[in-house]
Amino acid sequence: MSLESIIQTALDLAAAAYDAFFVGVLGLPDQRDIWITTSGNPCIFCRHMAQLSQRVNVPVGHPFPVPNYSILVYMNAQSITLIEPARAHDNCQCARVTVPVP
Numbered sequence: 001m002s003l004e005s006i007i008q009t010a011l012d013l014a015a016a017a018y019d020a021f022f023v024g025v026l027g028l029p030d031q032r033d034i035w036i037t038t039s040g041n042p043c044i045f046c047r048h049m050a051q052l053s054q055r056v057n058v059p060v061g062h063p064f065p066v067p068n069y070s071i072l073v074y075m076n077a078q079s080i081t082l083i084e085p086a087r088a089h090d091n092c093q094c095a096r097v098t099v100p101v102p
């Protein structure tokens with residue numbers, strides 16, 4: 001099994017668990033927040049945050065599910081997703097954007 005497929009499986013499981021929790025508690029929202037990368041070469045953490053946020057319904061203003069990258073050091077990894085703009089690390093060009101739920 002390739003590293004990419006292991007990561008994809010982990011993302012699928014995290015997305016399913018996240019949706020089961022928040023949609024189960026709050027119901028399906030009218031709007032949700034997504035993580036947008038604007039850098040031409042975002043880091044792997046931010047690429048996965050953006051990918052994961054496309055797959056789950058993150059309620060507006062709620063935390064994103066954060067992949068656990070123990071090999072990388074991010075300041076306040078558990079709280080970075082609550083701030084605006086979404087600055088995960090130095091030189092991060094990401095933004096939190098609210099969009100309608102399709």
Ligand SMILES: [Zn+2]
Pocket residue numbers: 037042043046088089092093094
């Ligand atoms: Zn970023």
